Amino acid sequence: MKQAVILINPYLKTESEFYQPRRIREELMRLGVNADILPNRRTAHIGPGGAESVLGKYDVCVYLDKDRYVPRILEAQGMRLFNRASAVELCDDKMLTHIALAGKVPMPETYPAPLCYKQDAQPDGEEEIGEKLGYPLVVKECFGSFGEQVFLVGGKEELAARTRALRFKPHLLQKFIAESAGRDLRVIAVGGEVIACMKRTAKNDFRSNIERGGAGEPYEATEEIRAIARTVSAALGLDYCGIDLLFGKEGLLVCEVNSNAFFGGIERVTGTNVARAFALHICREMGF
Numbered sequence: 001m002k003q004a005v006i007l008i009n010p011y012l013k014t015e016s017e018f019y020q021p022r023r024i025r026e027e028l029m030r031l032g033v034n035a036d037i038l039p040n041r042r043t044a045h046i047g048p049g050g051a052e053s054v055l056g057k058y059d060v061c062v063y064l065d066k067d068r069y070v071p072r073i074l075e076a077q078g079m080r081l082f083n084r085a086s087a088v089e090l091c092d093d094k095m096l097t098h099i100a101l102a103g104k105v106p107m108p109e110t111y112p113a114p115l116c117y118k119q120d121a122q123p124d125g126e127e128e129i130g131e132k133l134g135y136p137l138v139v140k141e142c143f144g145s146f147g148e149q150v151f152l153v154g155g156k157e158e159l160a161a162r163t164r165a166l167r168f169k170p171h172l173l174q175k176f177i178a179e180s181a182g183r184d185l186r187v188i189a190v191g192g193e194v195i196a197c198m199k200r201t202a203k204n205d206f207r208s209n210i211e212r213g214g215a216g217e218p219y220e221a222t223e224e225i226r227a228i229a230r231t232v233s234a235a236l237g238l239d240y241c242g243i244d245l246l247f248g249k250e251g252l253l254v255c256e257v258n259s260n261a262f263f264g265g266i267e268r269v270t271g272t273n274v275a276r277a278f279a280l281h282i283c284r285e286m287g288f
Contacts, residue, residue, distance in 0.1 A: 002033045002288050005058040009065045010039035019264040020275075021064055027279035028062075033288055040065040044073035051076040060286050062278075064260045066092045066145075082282050083259045087237040091259035094142045095172050097236070104235050105228050105254045108246065109133060109175040116167035126163045126173070127156050133175045139163070142170035145258075152176065177253060180246035184255065185219055187243040188266055188274055191281045192233035196263070196272040197221040216269040224252060232257055239285070240278050 006021045021037045028035040036058075044053035051073045055061065063071055063081045071085035083091075090096050098110050111129050130137060130153075139162050141149035153159045163171075182203070188196040199219040225245065232243055232254060242261025246253040263274040282288075 002060070002286070003058045004028055004033050004035040004060045004062060004282070005055055006035055006037045006062040007040045007043065007065055007070070008037060009067075010041040012039075016262070016264055020260075020262055021062075023263075023267075023275035024062055024064075024278060027273075027275045028282070030276075031279055031283050031288070033279075033283065035062075040067055040070055044070045044077075046073065053077055053079075055079065060282065062282065063088065066143075066260065068092065080286065082239045082278075082285075083241070084237055084239075087239075087241075088259050090236045091238070091241065091257050092143060093170070094140055094144075094256060095170065096142075097257050098172070100235055101232060101254060101257075105231050106248065106251060107254045108138075108177055108248075111173045113139075113163060113166070113171045113173055115170055126159050129173050130156050130159045133173060135159075136176045138174040138176050139166070140172050140174060141166065142172060177246045177248055179249055180253075183247065185225070185245040185247075185252070186216070186261075186266060187221065187225060187229055187245060188241070188261065188263055188272075189229040189233050189238070189243060190240050190274075190277045191285075192230045192238075194221040194226050194229045195277045196266045196270045196274055197225060198266050198269045216265055218270045228252065228254060239281060 006024055008021050012018060025035040025037055043055055053074055055074065061074060061079050061081045063083060066088065068089050071081050071088055074081060075085050090100050095112050098107055101107060136152050136154045139151045139153050151162055153162055183199065183201045186198050186200055187194055197219045198216040200216050229243055233241060236257060238259060242258040244255040246255045267274050
């Protein structure tokens, strides 16, 4: 029997966080692939002989963490990851995502913020960017999940305070898409093809994340949505992803891409067996 390992972040605690790996394991097992769920802790390192790991008995790895180093070590040993290390890196860093997709899909206007390396230095130039983007505007930390590191900034004084607070963290400044305030689309793509789509709506927040209390409803995937998903998946090298789309004046805009997007909410809302689609893709790619 083929062996798969599902690596998860070692700090997961809630039942909703364990739903995704458990569902993938169930579907792999139904397809005749033995699957173990392991925390991504001490799984790989650099030893005297080079890259080493404790996962040698496994044929494939379903990588559900955001750590950028372990997947590189595993790939150096010849293991196939879903998703690959490069895809995880590009999605985990929101600015790298925008750079990789620039000119390929529509996105909100975005500026990288300067990173500070001196304790006594203060940010400079944010007022000019604010004038270009207009207020309110969005400030995002480049690394973050569940909308917790995303801020809506209403004016230049607030922008100065926010960028000062974030000056030692990679972050970006982005045009606020007012037409999409409190609503967006979450698209799940496997192998570049859309398998589920839902509209998310929040009543009291410009962010519509389900984890922040947003409500979901099924949404028909148009050809525009399918074309965006194919382009995004190809440009970032993704086997599986969640794509967040905003409603712009002239069409949909790619907001973010998540390489290990939770799918519990979209399975409940749409009735789509996302885990099954992902497991089938893995088996096809591996020739199981």
